[in-house]
Amino acid sequence: MSLPPLVEPAAELTVEEVRRYSRHLIIPDVGMDGQKRLKNAKVLCVGAGGLGSPALMYMAAAGVGTLGIVEFDTVDESNLQRQIIHGQSDIGRSKAESARDSVKEINPLVEVVLHEERLDNDNVMEIFSGYDLIVDGTDNFATRYLVNDAAVLLGKPYVWGSIYRFDGQASVFWAEHGPCYRCLYPEAPPPGMVPSCAEGGVLGVLCASIGSIQVNEAIKLLAGIGEPLVGRLMIYDALEMQYRSVKVRKDPNCAVCGENPTVTELIDYESFCGVVSEEASAAAVGSTITSKQLKEWIDNGEAIDIIDVREVNEYEIVSIPGARLIPKNEFLMGNALQDLPQDKRIVLHCKTGVRSAEVLAVLKSAGFADAVHLGGGVIGWVNQIEPEKPVY
Numbered sequence: 001m002s003l004p005p006l007v008e009p010a011a012e013l014t015v016e017e018v019r020r021y022s023r024h025l026i027i028p029d030v031g032m033d034g035q036k037r038l039k040n041a042k043v044l045c046v047g048a049g050g051l052g053s054p055a056l057m058y059m060a061a062a063g064v065g066t067l068g069i070v071e072f073d074t075v076d077e078s079n080l081q082r083q084i085i086h087g088q089s090d091i092g093r094s095k096a097e098s099a100r101d102s103v104k105e106i107n108p109l110v111e112v113v114l115h116e117e118r119l120d121n122d123n124v125m126e127i128f129s130g131y132d133l134i135v136d137g138t139d140n141f142a143t144r145y146l147v148n149d150a151a152v153l154l155g156k157p158y159v160w161g162s163i164y165r166f167d168g169q170a171s172v173f174w175a176e177h178g179p180c181y182r183c184l185y186p187e188a189p190p191p192g193m194v195p196s197c198a199e200g201g202v203l204g205v206l207c208a209s210i211g212s213i214q215v216n217e218a219i220k221l222l223a224g225i226g227e228p229l230v231g232r233l234m235i236y237d238a239l240e241m242q243y244r245s246v247k248v249r250k251d252p253n254c255a256v257c258g259e260n261p262t263v264t265e266l267i268d269y270e271s272f273c274g275v276v277s278e279e280a281s282a283a284a285v286g287s288t289i290t291s292k293q294l295k296e297w298i299d300n301g302e303a304i305d306i307i308d309v310r311e312v313n314e315y316e317i318v319s320i321p322g323a324r325l326i327p328k329n330e331f332l333m334g335n336a337l338q339d340l341p342q343d344k345r346i347v348l349h350c351k352t353g354v355r356s357a358e359v360l361a362v363l364k365s366a367g368f369a370d371a372v373h374l375g376g377g378v379i380g381w382v383n384q385i386e387p388e389k390p391v392y
């Protein structure tokens with residue numbers, strides 16, 4: 001499947017640009033037309049880290065006219081093993097500024113736009129809407145799903161890559177022409193299941209292998225040449241030195257790009273990916289009960305108030321006997337606290353224990369010292385106590 005160019009060509013190239021890009025211009029598939037399209041292109045790179053480093057440097061060298069950089073972090077010594085856009089003298093500096101300086105050193109003709117903030121639900125749509133294409137160099141699942149959903153909702157293509165130790169993957173997700181990230185990975189892995197590069201390590205040069213595939217695909221999309229990596233997943237094994245590509249089909253049941261999407265606006269990605277905040281993990285220590293424990297308390301008629309902090313549609317699918325529903329937001333807004341009993345122990349639960357841990361932190365700081373939450377949530381309860389009930 002070949003696709004039309006993503007970007008209209010710029011009116012002309014200057015004499016300086018013709019000199020600089022001569023090795024592109026003499027490739028028939030790129031030529032003046034392709035180079036003019038690159039000049040007119042606006043590409044956003046999410047992250048100036050492992051993947052963002054080679055991606056930004058090669059896109060700058062290639063003559064992509066405008067490069068946006070989303071990055072809020074500062075350069076740390078441990079970044080330099082792979083994040084080659086930064087150097088020794090950049091330690092402690094803003095990564096965005098350091099990356100901009102390197103881009104300008106490679107190619108002063110590139111316009112650089114810095115977004116020195118963490119990508120979130122409040123800024124992603126506005127930032128993305130200013131660009132033709134997004135290159136995703138993020139290293140966590142919450143941001144990946146955020147990037148995917150925003151790109152699908154805005155109808156924008158993006159080039160995705162991921163790296164871990166000696167293994168890399170890359171693809172182009174563009175819901176109008178093929179699958180999205182959720183078609184490939186509908187659910188985030190449970191927290192703690194997939195270690196991050198900070199925990200598990202990454203071979204520095206792997207970033208270049210995958211980052212350069214991302215730039216390769218970005219250039220093809222912008223100029224409308226070749227076979228884009230839409231509907232295919234590239235899998236690279238650096239130890240075996242093997243590249244293989246597997247077909248990825250668009251999932252008609254995909255939550256965001258399928259026929260009846262359930263995700264029609266941005267959602268809570270931290271909670272979707274089971275990211276537990278520091279306050280919530282601290283509150284849960286010593287205050288987490290098992291399904292068996294809860295069953296005993298119910299059977300013994302203990303003075304407890306079981307509160308389900310999920311949403312009403314989830315409560316309707318399956319619930320724990322005797323639990324009443326007060327959605328998490330009611331606690332975060334402070335509305336629910338005054339109605340809580342003082343003479344009963346409060347037992348919170350949600351689907352898997354992430355949201356209930358967050359609410360637990362709110363209750364603890366409001367003085368409900370003996371409140372607890374159910375580890376594993378209603379899913380754990382069904383698995384251990386009421387296996388005949390549905391899970392979702």
Ligand SMILES: [Zn+2]
Pocket residue numbers: 175179180181182183184251254255256257258
């Ligand atoms: Zn999809």
